[in-house]
Amino acid sequence: MTVRPEMGKAEAPGAGAASPAPSPPVAPIVALLPGQGVLRVEKLTVGYKAPVLKDVSFECGAGSFISILGPNGVGKTTLLRTISRHLKPLAGKVFVLGKAIGSYRATDLARIVSVVMTDKAAPPLLQVLEFVGLGRYPHTGFMGKLTDRDLRIVTKSLADVKAEYLAGRFIDQLSDGERQKVTLARALAQEPRLMLLDEPTSHLDLKHRMEIMGILRALCRLKQLTVLAAVHDVDVAAKVSDQVLALKGGRLEKFGPPHKVLTSKFVAHLYDFEKAGYSNLLGGIEIRGDGQAGRAFVVAGEDKGAQAFRYLSKHGYRVSAGILGRTDLDSYVAGALGCEVFTPAKPGFEGAALESLRGADFVVDAVSANCPGEGAPGGAPAPDPPDPAKGEGTQGDPAAPRDGPQETLCAPNRALLQEAARLGLRVITLGPNGEISPLVDALDEMERLKRAAPMGLPPEAGGAIGPDPQDAADAGLRGA
Amino acid sequence: MHADLSLDNSVLIRHYSSRRTTVFLVLGVLVLILGILNLMIGSISYPYADVVRALFSPFADGEINTIIWKIRLPRVLAAIMGGAYLAASGLLLQVYFRNPIVGPFILGISSGAILMVSLVMLTALGLRLTYITPFLTTIAGIVGAYAVMVVVVSIAAKVKSGATLLIVGLMMGYICSSVTAILTALAEKEKIKGFVLWELGSFSGFKWVEIWIMMGVGGLLVLAIFLLSKPLNAFLLGEDYAASMGVNIRRFRLFILLAASSLAGLVTAMAGPVAFIGLAVPHMARLSFGTSDNRILVPGACLMGAIITSLCDLIARMWLSPVELPISAITAFFGAPIVIGLLLKRGVKL
Known part of the structure; x- marks a missing residue:
């Protein structure tokens, strides 16, 4: 395991591939160059008792959008849950900002990684503002009181997903699309460097599907947020991702930019298409x-x-x-x-x-x-x-x-x-x-x-x- | 109505916090009023001034002092604490199971407590240990409650459906009741009478030592629950979410279940089964405060539980006086329509 000496320091550029240190960075926020480990996964084997995926290794840098693709049941969610520390890896390691996730205190990890799973909890009588405020959890004090600063971040997060107008509504009275936007705001309020999402657009109509993906894409670009999302639409993945993780048959088959990975032939192989075809140039599936x-x-x-x-x-x-x-x-x-x-x-x-x-x-x-x-x-x-x-x-x-x-x-x-x-x-x-x-x-x-x-x-x-x-x-x- | 507020979130926050302060004040005053009413009204009624004078002279002699200090005050305190603890227990269970229709009674937890208490009260088990009776029944109640809870939770982990969970709780309740019935059938006649009276549920006949136990154990538990309302809030959005926020799920889950069953077991062991408080009161608190925020709801539900139970106790004592009704008869009378109303009005899903 190559443990980096400057681990833990968020702004420290990883000692990975690029060596020219003296060259001035474009902006101070973008200290992590693309391809340098916000998240690094090394020979990871995941599963409950029996391994579902074996030997998965990849690395993603600041501000990149990585889609996890693969047929149903291939282990996309299991992989995400292992990276989010919900599951223990059967073998291998996960590093976040150069530090093994096992060595983080739970609250410290929560300040870096936010997780949006498919679980759609909507307790009654919980205002959107309070709901998004729950995202401040790792930053607030013992009783979780929101300070003015917390409140500003909550409002800003709502604005980032274009949902300020929902602030006073109750969470159980939102539509699926609205709730997903608000859930994104909650994950953002955590001020994460890495966001893990499991099928963020399932059950959404076309408008919200595009909106959610557009928001995530913009967050990657503007906030240097790294997004790792299990996505089930190849065409959407091709359009929004910087990198694609293609899982099949219990292993990582390909990892790379969509224009290289998602050839018609490979997509057909990945999903065992017989009655459909994917065109990488059209970026769409034809039945x-x-x-x-x-x-x-x-x-x-x-x-x-x-x-x-x-x-x-x-x-x-x-x-x-x-x-x-x-x-x-x-x-x-x-x-x-x-x-x-x-x-x-x-x-x-x-x-x-x-x-x-x-x-x-x-x-x-x-x-x-x-x-x-x-x-x-x-x-x-x-x-x-x-x-x-x-x-x-x-x-x-x-x-x-x-x-x-x-x-x-x-x-x-x-x-x-x-x-x-x-x-x-x-x-x-x-x-x-x-x-x-x-x-x-x-x-x-x-x-x-x-x-x-x-x-x-x-x-x-x-x-x-x-x-x-x-x-x-x-x-x-x-x-x- | 919310459209303008959303532009300035601080307005929104202030609007809600002022509402909450008002509700807290109202509930606090109501607890006091009902407490004093319960002290004044009875087979012999006393005017307010006499009651207050008697309260401030605990060691004075006289009929009124004896009645207030030996009979009515313990009962008032027991009702207040009993209601508060059952409500807190119900609130914890509703958050943990993310199901609005659970409560200590529905999940069979109270029945588990009854079973264990009946073991102590009806068999020779308690005979040799009479000198620690209040502790023994309390411990038995808590153990019984927790045992049933463990069974229900382990089954709930296997089936994710809320309806199944309720049925499991119901079945556990039946099993416990049937064992209790067998024990009753086999028991000696003299013992049965006391047990049957206890089983009807009542806040009468509390000794001061029992009051102190309730205050000490229950008070600490409620305080702990209040201090943990931040992770409890994270739990509102599911166990996985709480885990991703850095909550130690295993430890916290154990705490929730222990606290909920201890509170329910404690009250059941002393007052007998009291139905519906644990189920209905958290909802009443939620609706009156307009929030699911547990930092508000833990004290809020306790106050609300105290009020409702005191009120029910007053009715149980006075309605068909001199006959005293079992407390559950009254709480169910209040509780059941509230639950039905909730299901209809807010479209609460199982």
């Missing part, structure tokens, strides 16, 4: 369909297809999408949804896309309403064509660098749509900007037909989906 309802080919690009992908996927369709620029939003969404994606990156992509389109039950045209030119079958209106069909080149054309993808991809997309018309596939044309109400209507109609049809003979009755050329042609006409 995948099971692909049982049928196959759809969406002619998309320029972020016009994303809504349609989601809608189709949600309704159980396997989606293929083309032709998408590699940096197109559509690509990311389609990727996260597990769609088959055709981009100009691979040679021969046009042929492959056409092949895929031929196997589809129907085609969704997300681009005609936006694409220049009149190439779309069925004569979809092209509202503002700045420059009609031009530049048949499939790769980015250096002559038109600014509108590159649009220019270049309209041609292959047109080819796809023409092929669909030739095959007599039903084509559903979306509104401008990929507005999906035509698709919604069409799917509803198919649903109705499917349900009206006797179970035994789908091809004739369910013509809208079936590959029967006659019906499909009709459907195509209707759709156009």
Whole structure:
């Protein structure tokens, strides 16, 4: 164990990695450089009797936000409870400000670490002001009387979480979101250096979820508070954290900044996703369909297809999408949804896309309403064509660098749509900007037909989906 | 109503502290008034001036002096202390279990005390030790209360539901009562009479030595509880939270349970079972002071308990005089509607 000589001194920079001592710090408060131990965990094994997590080691510096991620039951709470000294570690050590937590007096530790667990105690007739005042516990005297200074800190803490207006209310009469804000204020009133939170936003609505996370993020930045929180939304964690602790299978799998740790592949592995996909660039989770309802080919690009992908996927369709620029939003969404994606990156992509389109039950045209030119079958209106069909080149054309993808991809997309018309596939044309109400209507109609049809003979009755050329042609006409 | 106050928290604080001072004053005056009324009124009633004169001359002779000093004053003090201690015990239990519907009676603690006291009073166990009877029944009461408490707490640790806890307490109460009933059936006739009278619950017949025991033991416990109201406040937000604030949970939990069962056992051993004070009075204190802050509630509940018990004792003595009613009959009459009202009005959850 490397016990640091200057332990206990809050402002002392740890003798960790950085050595250039004489260089002047930016501000005196920020004496602990990032990565230097407000909290250091060394080979920690936690659990009740049997170990739940083994050999967890990490370190976090002042002002950083660390999210603990992992599937339910992996030991996030157990880890937090061990760090907060509620549980004895089975092995290993936890250091706070360079000093082993076991060697702190309980009250002294409470002046440094504040804990917000999921326990939502709301005794009756306890005012918010008194409730937050309880956070001054480790600082107040024997009878816990709040001095003027304590009261100022309580008021300031309420202001920090934007909850001054709640001061006179009773704690048992607050909504979940309000109570969580007030609970944060209470933890802040403790004037901690490190705050441990267990799922601080569970049971909260979207507004409060964002608000709470925003507040915590701001506290990290402005007060150099270190936050270690068990978080169950990967997307939230990716957006707010500086570091992510990914726990799985009884150990710490990865520790690092979210952009490095939270790759789509790793997130899928972490949570055993099968029916969902995570896009680290979108920072969101997409729910995948099971692909049982049928196959759809969406002619998309320029972020016009994303809504349609989601809608189709949600309704159980396997989606293929083309032709998408590699940096197109559509690509990311389609990727996260597990769609088959055709981009100009691979040679021969046009042929492959056409092949895929031929196997589809129907085609969704997300681009005609936006694409220049009149190439779309069925004569979809092209509202503002700045420059009609031009530049048949499939790769980015250096002559038109600014509108590159649009220019270049309209041609292959047109080819796809023409092929669909030739095959007599039903084509559903979306509104401008990929507005999906035509698709919604069409799917509803198919649903109705499917349900009206006797179970035994789908091809004739369910013509809208079936590959029967006659019906499909009709459907195509209707759709156009 | 709170919107403006919140802008200046010191106003808020002052507003509440002035309200609390007023309530304390009112309750204090009420204790005095009821105490004096209890001294004045009885099978023979005395005017105020005579009572005060008798109070200031404890060693004088005369009928009034004997009645005041031998009969009424011990009873008044016993009722005041009994009520205060039961209320403090109930308050501790409600904080510890974080459940508004617990009290020494509901959790079977009083029944445990009754069982142990019946063992002493009804069997040969107490025979050889008659010379320490007041101590013996007191100790028996405390031991019985604590034993039941230990059982209830160990079960409560396994099941987290408040309703289950109440049922466990209720069942413990039944078991203790059935053992007590068996002991009564087997006991000699002469012993049964005294026991049955005690079991009805009454503050009559207190000897001064018993008063001193109550004052000494109970007073120290209540003082200790008051001095520990800061960690008790942290406990309001749960054991885990208190632990994270630096409270030594194991030691503190032991203290709470010991103090609560000692107080309840002490009162039960001497006055017999007194229902509902421990359950209802903490709520009445909470509502009248408008807070859950135990620094206010420990003295507040004690005062409130003293008032309610004195009042109930007065009613028990005088309502159907010369027949004296058991105190529990009156306290339950007051207490049960209060509990029902609480459940309905404040939406108290189990």
